Amino acid sequence: MKGIVFTEFVSMVESQFGEDMFDDILDAVQPKSEGAYTAVGTYDHQELVDMVVELSKLCDTPVPALVHAFGLHMGKVFSEKFTSFFIEAGSTIKFLEAIDNHIHVEVRKLYPDAELPVFSFEHVESPTEHFALHYQSTRGFADLALGLIESTSAYFGETFNIDREDWVEGDIHHAIFRLTSA
Ligand code: HEM
Numbered sequence: 001m002k003g004i005v006f007t008e009f010v011s012m013v014e015s016q017f018g019e020d021m022f023d024d025i026l027d028a029v030q031p032k033s034e035g036a037y038t039a040v041g042t043y044d045h046q047e048l049v050d051m052v053v054e055l056s057k058l059c060d061t062p063v064p065a066l067v068h069a070f071g072l073h074m075g076k077v078f079s080e081k082f083t084s085f086f087i088e089a090g091s092t093i094k095f096l097e098a099i100d101n102h103i104h105v106e107v108r109k110l111y112p113d114a115e116l117p118v119f120s121f122e123h124v125e126s127p128t129e130h131f132a133l134h135y136q137s138t139r140g141f142a143d144l145a146l147g148l149i150e151s152t153s154a155y156f157g158e159t160f161n162i163d164r165e166d167w168v169e170g171d172i173h174h175a176i177f178r179l180t181s182a
Contacts, residue, residue, distance in 0.1 A: 071147015
């Protein structure tokens with residue numbers, strides 16, 4: 001997993017839980033990288049999972065809620081670091097449509113070893129008109145995706161009701177997010 005994800009995790013932990021919290025996490029988890037993350041590095045994604053599990057224990061907050069909060073944080077960071085994708089898209093739905101065939105494609109050019117999920121989408125007409133975004137990944141970060149979707153709609157000042165359905169097939173985690181205008 002790319003270093004930017006780790007450096008932003010450290011920044012979220014320090015700003016939301018205080019500087020000592022990250023040291024406490026490192027003491028408990030003792031990751032192989034020793035926690036010296038840089039934005040250009042690549043690290044074992046299990047290190048992030050272990051740190052989130054430890055943070056969950058230390059701050060008594062369930063893991064899914066923390067991963068979701070991290071998605072909100074990453075969405076804000078992406079809108080500041082990769083603003084052109086947001087300007088180009090112009091709306092939440094157009095932005096979400098562009099993840100798989102444009103945004104993550106560009107991410108892969110920047111980071112050829114990126115471990116990216118697969119997204120597909122559909123505009124469903126009936127029984128209720130909505131936009132459906134289908135997430136698939138071996139990593140099971142659908143809570144992160146939800147935070148990213150919500151921060152995207154916050155960026156565009158749009159509001160949606162989001163229904164979510166999760167399942168696992170073999171080692172692939174699936175989630176469908178159904179967005180209806182609120
Ligand atoms: C400008 C916008 C975006 C950028 C620059 C971006 C970039 C990235 C990067 C760098 C990674 C890490 C890859 C790795 O560590 O190997 C990643 C992973 C991921 N991205 Fe994006 N992304 C963007 C938008 C989105 C949006 C809107 C969603 C969800 C709706 C999304 C969902 C995910 C998820 C869930 C992962 C974690 C890996 C997985 O689940 O397999 N991304 N993205």
